Amino acid sequence: MGKISTSLATSPPESGPGPRRSLFGEALALNLALAALLATAAIAAAFVTVGKAVERSARADVEAEIRILEQYREEHEVLGYAEAIDYRILPEEDGAPAIYVYLLARSDHSPIVGSLNRWPEGVSANSEWTRFDGRAAGAAPGVILAKVIIVDERFPLIVGRRLVTYEALYRSFLPVFIVLSLLMAGLTAYLTTRLARRFRSRVNAMNNVFQAIRAGDVKARIPAAMLEPRDELALLGEETNNALEEITRLMKGLDAISQTAAHELNKEVGRLRQLALDAGERDIAKGADALLGLLSEILELVKVETTPDADMRPMSLCAAAQSAIDLFGDAFEEKAVSLENRFEAPAAMMLGRAALVTNAVANLLDNALKHTPSGGRVVISVATEGNTHILTVSDTGPGADSDDLGVLARRGADTGVASYGFGLRFVQAVAIRHGARVRIRNNQPGFSIAISFPASRAIG
Incomplete structure (x- = not known):
């Protein structure tokens, strides 16, 4: 994470100071x-x-x-x-x-x-x-x-x-x-x-629908009971539902097009890779491998961003984080980087997809391991503030001289085909799917990334 290249979009703005x-x-x-x-x-x-x-x-x-x-x-x-x-x-x-x-x-x-x-x-x-x-x-x-x-x-x-x-x-x-x-x-x-x-x-019913959609429930709609009074709010509700239906239709169409394009590209790049190997062009084959990895990440990212959250179930945030730790335990030992877990809220429960959360944490740990020198330390923590569960991964790497995501993304564009920040892009997609928010902090040295899961998605 010390020299991360990322194309993370800006998190949704928080409410202004003072009561509404x-x-x-x-x-x-x-x-x-x-x-x-x-x-x-x-x-x-x-x-x-x-x-x-x-x-x-x-x-x-x-x-x-x-x-x-x-x-x-x-x-x-x-x-x-x-x-x-x-x-x-x-x-x-x-x-x-x-x-x-x-x-x-x-x-x-x-x-x-x-x-x-x-x-x-x-x-x-x-x-x-x-x-x-x-x-x-x-x-x-x-x-x-x-x-x-x-x-x-x-x-x-x-x-x-x-x-x-x-x-x-x-x-x-x-x-x-x-x-x-x-x-x-x-x-x-x-x-x-x-x-x-x-x-x-x-x-409030309309606001709840928009909050649910922002949390990933693309099927959320304004209840019919709220549309019964034939007044201006009912008309607004009907138009809102119609707009959401159209957005859902466009998302499905875009999903179908992107997956088709990615599969076709994947097939053609695979064929070019094989031709390069047959011709003994190892450098071309290596570039093709990088492109195949990139296409695989694109497909996974599209799947996360467009799949409805109907299969979300109660899950333990600490258990998902521990699964990711178990995957990377040996890699941290080989590089002589200590990995500490600080689960201050072991009972933190949320509604989500455990596999996606585990993969997101694994991406954060992978980035932290890449950019933390031997003898360094990576800390993963789970805490609760109010009704919000916060998962944080921080390292003792060199960090960067900027907290600006745009600057970091432009630097990442010059580091090669496989370094476009799809790891963190995947993390953000998972966070959005769970109604969470991603925050990056440059500690100089060191970086920390926190995912905050809001109360609207918490069940325990």
Whole structure:
């Protein structure tokens, strides 16, 4: 592995950092935000509209009350405003304060007569319309809209009206509206969540199909039950299944063509080899042998990449690795290279084809032995991280000055017919067939190759 030439394709990208966002969760949050915004806008509009209507009505009532006081004064000139106000003051009914309030005061704001005990704090005698709380004038609490006029050019007079409708809006309408808004938000959340669950289950079913296909199950399809609702997702599912069927058909055709071509080439190269031997051309015969080996690897690789995984069964990853170790034990002893196994997860079980996994490990051990000098060491390990089983083969060879697969592949193209990296290409094909991922790390010195079998294929 120290000077490996390889044409390994890039492994599938891993998920980005951080948790994945949920589109349905965002839709729910957006709906709730819109519901809250609409409720706030409705409350604000109600208060503004009702408030303006109440104020217009209150102003009209106060103006009418002032006209009544002036009329009473004209009819009873002797009595004047004081008598008119005293006459207009009504007693409380059922504990509720009178709607209209009055206060006739001297120039120093000391009271003369009225239903207010004192001049309201913060109210100027020069202001025409004003608003204050009854407590500011020693009366019952509540918002009062009042008009200030000057009688006989020296006595300020306050005539006001309590905004009981506005207060009722606060006491009754606002709580009811808030409760209704919360109920609407809850109903919106329930309906959105229910719809999101239905869509999420169907989207997950589609994702499971794609994951199964990436793991090698080319027969995986979106279930018919997920296609029953005649909506956009059902149409997408149907088109996806149709596309997968077409891909499967093309794969079978490509498989047939490639195997036919390889067999024909194999036959012709074999004939050329025999002709070279008969003619005594040993160099040509040696090249033909290399081509035959290359064709054999191509046929095996095509078989691995196109054979469905219907015959996969529960298997022990450590047992498959041990079988490969047993095959190469003598070769390692002859070259004086130590071979260590570190099976930290002896119970690692997975769904797969034991023969293919053993052959993949054997390819890794063969590469490691070729590029590890005498006295070196090769370590094969099996470990478990979470729900992933990881098989790693590392050596103490010279390594390389690059981790770039493209660079290594280009270098391999110059090393001869039998050095195109088909060993590692076979390893990757086996990994893909088992839904695994291959990673190469340059240790300088030394190389390590790890095959990670995902949880979706693990059964124990």
